[in-house]
Amino acid sequence: MIRLPPVPGEWIDRSTVVPFTFEGKTYQGYAGDTISSALLGAGEKVLGRSFKYHRARGVLSLANHDVNAVCQWGDRPNVRADVTQLQANMNLTAVNTFGGLDSDKARILGTFARFMPVGFYYKAFHSKLLFPLWERMFRGMTGLGKVSFDTPHIRTPKRYDFCDVLVIGAGASGLVAALTAAEQGAEVTLIDENNRAGGSGGYALGAEASRMEQMTEQLNKVLAHPRIRLLTNTYAAGYYTDHWIALVCSDVLIKMRAKSVVVATGGYEQPAVFRNNDLPGIMLASAAQRLLYRYAVRPMQRAVVLTANQDGYRAALDLSAQGVEVVAVVDLRPDHLDGEPEQRVIALGIRVLSGYRIIEALPGAKGKSVAGARVGNGKSESETLPCDGIVMSVGWAPAANLLYQAGTRMRYTQSLEQFVPDILPPGVFACGRVNGVHTLSARRLDGQRAGSAAAAHAGFGDIREIVIPAETECPTHPWPIVAHPQGKNFVDFDEDLQLKDFENAVQEGFDNIELLKRFSTVGMGPSQGKHSNMNALRILAKLTGKEPQEVGTTTSRPFFHPVPMSLLGGRGFSPERRTPMHSRHTAFGAEWMMAGVWQRPEYYRRAGKDRLQCIQDEAVAVRQNVGLIDVGTLGKLEVIGPQAAELLERVYISNYANLKVGMTRYAVMCDESGVVVDDGVVGRLAEDHFYFTTTTSGAATIYRELSRLNTMWQLDCGIVNHTGSFAAVNLAGPQSRALLSRLTPLDLSAAAFPYLALREGVVAGIPARLMRVGFVGEWGYEIHVPANQGCAIWDALIAAGKEFDLRPFGVEAQRLLRLEKGHIIIGQDTDGLTNPFDVGLEWALKMNKPFFIGQRSLRVIDRQTRKQKLVGFILDAQFNSSVPQECHLVIDRGEIAGRVTSIAWSATLGCHIGLAFVRPELAEANTTINIRLTDRTTVSAKIARTPFYDPDNLKQKEPA
């Protein structure tokens, strides 16, 4: 029977049987099992296949420090069996097998190992012809789990959180650290990645119940403490600047901001390296002890314990206490003071072989189990110890990933054969094994020390001075590695890397730790080197005759354990802005388009009309009657104060000091290098008060930049951003005045309200600002009202517009109308390098002003020969083949001579019209230019003066 009779403190609930399938076979586990413990409990030893040679693999760490056991669970790839809670009716298969775990066809690769030394794939497969085939094969062989395209987008509730002291790891030192910090008054959050807190206090017992009792006592104090919040099933995925820690708490990401952090993450027990050290049944001592005490699973019947410290002897005691026959304890150390656990082992009559090592493990049938361990001491004849399991306890590597991420300088300590924190960053503290403290009592003291210091750093109480006694033995062996002519002595289990691979890599010149990592891929597998980096480092040190300190470690980057994208993505907020008339557009059948964060009507659908027809109809409606467009997305700013005009003079290229009150003027803004960045209309409401618009996309940035400039210049004026506060429409068309006169007492005569004038008045009972603008080339009014009256003004205009056949029009129709008028759109008819000269804005450019942004650069540019010019062009009215599109190139004598920036069919003009950048020599009116289409054919067009429509602006004048 593999399951033991009930073990005190076990995590499984025997009253709840959990059925599941693995590789098509049905099994039963208990609630509280992990997938691996359930499978071992059911007598399975083989849980997965290795990455490269497809060797049978079982439990190694049972702690997410290796990926021997990785499953596909339905649509979930790469589920880690060692640490994933068993759930009812899980349907599991091992990843990356070919024909199933049991008879994985790819295991043949193991026999070809000789052909595939480290980096072999760099040395072959690169014939230009064949590589694509090889690559396909490689990609098929690599990769672990499969994604299912049916998986939905899972949105999770991410949250921020805050605490005074965050303690990471609820083992012996972490529990005490949390208690100490809380007692000093700090709000403490204590996390542990396991299902339950307590750490090794719950399983590394050496058959002493007292150890577990002490842990339980500490844990109860923690649970009872009002200032401590304990989060289990929670791991710290990464440490980020200013004590910002990503906590993965079952299915939620918590972004924790702490005032100080205690890292009590313990150590990774390290595997010994000997031939066949990866056989199922060979595991770390801590793994065996977890199986015994958490899951009441007997990991083997007859065990050989390989050790180099007292932890190994405790493991031997735990095993034999739970009925495992311990054949022998093989101690790598020839001479060492026999500690108390060792004496108890001897007392039990267990054989202790000091100064021995395991030369190789002997495989059972098909390499799916262990048959024995061949041991020797290098002097006498080697000996074979029959067993069905080997337990390794040869030392620890600090779980220092978070410490490294926080910028800790680590130092290699000979007496411990371990890296320990040397200089910790402010507010970061370490205790326990990660801090080089291994004896249980000392770990508790160390937790007290760190907890107190962390609380003090967060402003609670004073640092308690506590002396930590030195270790009585070195917990870690400096060279737990045994060479073997036939290899298969694995260092990195993720990547199937053997001792030989490192020797070869170094021989090829990859002899520093970073190059070695990249060439051999050691530590680059899913467990990110937790069980392999330290041994790799020892090997490199030996091969290069350096000390571990000189070799140094590779940088440790987030994540500590991999994090699902659904947790990182969270809900995926995507802010969106709507103008007040949004619902009205929907009612009129708006086809929406995104304009940055805004939703804007592209056009309005009409039954039986296609997109282009609708757009054309809308444009014609504006030309013939009257149209209405929502322009509420325009930036709407105000500048007020004695120096308001001065500010505008400095940021726009034209004059505004001389702008009359009640008038508006076109406004172009450049950056410091003279590139056109934005445009709009500036209106003067009073001597010291201007109201002006920016482009939709420019609004936020322009307001921010003007604020910065004004902060710097300290002019006597203030800027107010009213972009969202005003709703705005443009009422345009021959009938616009007649329509508007129905709704306002304002005198709309050309004399009283001329072209480009600005008036404040009441429209449909709503206080409004009106501007007579000509962007679309018709008599028209831009009407701005408080946003909360946006629907009211829209409804009033629509109602009054009935008798004039008023038609709402969208962005596309407006684009066409402005094109007929030859007005440019910044960002479409300009690009990241366009200056005012390029686009014929000389008329607006006032170089004689004292200063404006971009002026000095434009002085230089003005002296240079022009490179391009934006011009209008038309296609022959009879033209009826395929039409050029925006950004098709203008070709002159085989060379690129420009590009189309805008083009459209103008029903009003009866031909295609457009704007294009061309070389200056092509810019003369009536010049023929050739535009090359996607299909390489060319279309010839004629340069034409703009505006195409109403060149003399008669539409803005009172009909005589």
Place this chain on the structure above:
Amino acid sequence: MPWRLLRFATAKKHPEPRMFTTHSTLKPTYDVVVIGGGGHGLAAAYYLGRDHGITNVAVLEKGYIGGGNTGRNTTIIRSNYLTPEGVKFYDESVNLWKDLSQEFDLNLFYANRGHFTLAHSDSALRTMRWRAEVNKHYGVDSEVVGPDFVKKSVPMIDLSCGGHAPILGALYHAPGSVARHDAVAWGYGRGADQRGAEIHQQTEVLSIDIKGGKVCGVQTSRGYIATNKVLCAVAGFTPRILDMVDLKTPIYIHPLQAMVSEPLKPWLDPILVSGSLHIYVSQSARGELVMGASLDPYELHSTRSTLDFTEGLSAHMLDMFPFLSHVKVMRQWAGMADMTPDFAPVMGKTPIEGFYLDAGWGTWGFKATPVSGKTMAHTVATDKPHPLIHGFSLDRFRNYSLTGEKGAASVGH
């Protein structure tokens, strides 16, 4: 199985020699000193020997070769740029890339996957057409394609991108490829080494000796070197080196971050880039999704990682590929991108005689490794800028004749 692997099986001892010699000391003088043992620096040393017979060359690397942006980028190779200068330059690079594995006799895993730059707005679509037309004009294979074509090539994609960034089309660039980045540095390193150039790792440049406006030497952490020609190819460290020679440039450093998922069975063949969603993604030969986003928002000379990067990128990845919900991000990292105002490099001669600059590689340096090495080698050897890099000279800024590559480079790595 290729025969070449047999020798591994048959040989008693591992039959591979060192890829690069370790030189215990620096020579007192070299004809050319290359600062920076990344892809660009090693490539320049390689072509100096191969094309110009200049072999008395030292490559000084303060860390280990390929340890900078060469080993940190997302390995995308393409030539679908916007400006004629850019297209010609990167097209030459792609041509060199195609033969590198054979030339080096080292498998760089140069994999032609095809490259989509997705357009989520009509203005983006216009830029795509502009790029496609300029590309085709110079014989580069790029086309604007519709959503249907995207769907056909990447059937699992959500064309609506979660509803808030519908894909309106894309620029499809068939030659788009990926390669094993580290191997590129090793290949050029081995080639340069074989031709006599010396690679000195863990060798930091402390100052550059200039007399009468001419370079005459370099002070390193391992001693002084006399030389009249120095090539600076240090990407993210460029401003630190330029500070030594008091040269001002428009280069500013922003971190650029990336992340990889756990290995998955292959499902994504082409390379996908989305400017609006700030995504670029491909699946490596190991099965990992290699993902990047836009630059960090502020200047920083450091390679620290941020959590918000992984959050934002994951959210956008899920908009495009909802089914990745369970896929886990394994590791993130960062590089230092040496950005320029017009998103084009700064290459060639400088006001200091004998000081040559290969910089401003921002987010587009890896793909240029071969051509930058080749053209810089030419420039250093002949003291005349190679024709392909005329558009990239430092003085273009004082002349207000920028190259305007922005439209093609923003998040288009």
Place this chain on the structure above:
Amino acid sequence: MKSPSPLSPIHDVLLAKASAWSDSDSLPPSVRKFDARDPQKATLLGVADLSHLPRTGAKGAGAAGWLADLGLPLPSRPNSWLALPDGGLISRLGRTEYLIESNPTLVAQIMQTPRSPGVYPVLRQDAAFALCGSRVNELLLQTCNVDFRCLAADPEQLVLTSMAGVSILVLATGDKIHPVFRLWCDGTYGPYLWETLTGIAEELGGGGIGLDALP
């Protein structure tokens, strides 16, 4: 012609769900009730729209003096607020900007008062919400990277920050045990923020509530 009644920036979003509206002729329409669960929602996590309340603003070096002359009490510190004697509140945003939310008469009076030097009137068209209930903190933690324990410690404080990607102003009214958080954002973001907040609130057992259920 009588001026038509103004509408909340999220009026259209509310139309679909509201079951009872207030009918005041001095104020724009506001939702009194969504459904029978309003009271339960309010105890767990209620989100109410207060956009209809009259408000105005002014900024600039002269704003403080100008408002003082109108007889308004002024918050002494930047980023703090005061309740106004005859209802409503005055908030000081940063150093020299003020937001007044009060009865129609007072607000109209301020808006009609001519600006003086250094006063820059601000037309406030915010979406204004109130959050209440025992789980309100969970909602804040899911949307805001600010530790709002600071508001419990200093009730007069207000916070200008970002919520679910939108710039907002937050302050806490009510008592420490049952705080009611008031927040304001640009009206054009109103529909997005309302839908985001009520969406999360519904997951947490609450949702949109009418004014009658607001404590």
Place this chain on the structure above:
Amino acid sequence: MKIMTCPINGPRPVSEFFYWGEIRPMPDPDTCSDDVWADYVFNRNGAPGVKKEWWCHIASNTWFVAERDTAKDWVLRTYLIGDES
């Protein structure tokens, strides 16, 4: 996430801020040479070190100066323009 301290709004995550760039004095446009001007517009010494930078707290539109070590990302101090000392 990095914390930046706004002189008005106090310590906040850096995501609440907009970074403009290094503050550099503008030469007199009327008297300086073209090259001096072009250098002001484009060229700079980009070496890491303590730089004076423009930052803006977006929610409150507060512009201020941050003295920041661009190598370590340490903010030495922040202040409103005019409050230097």
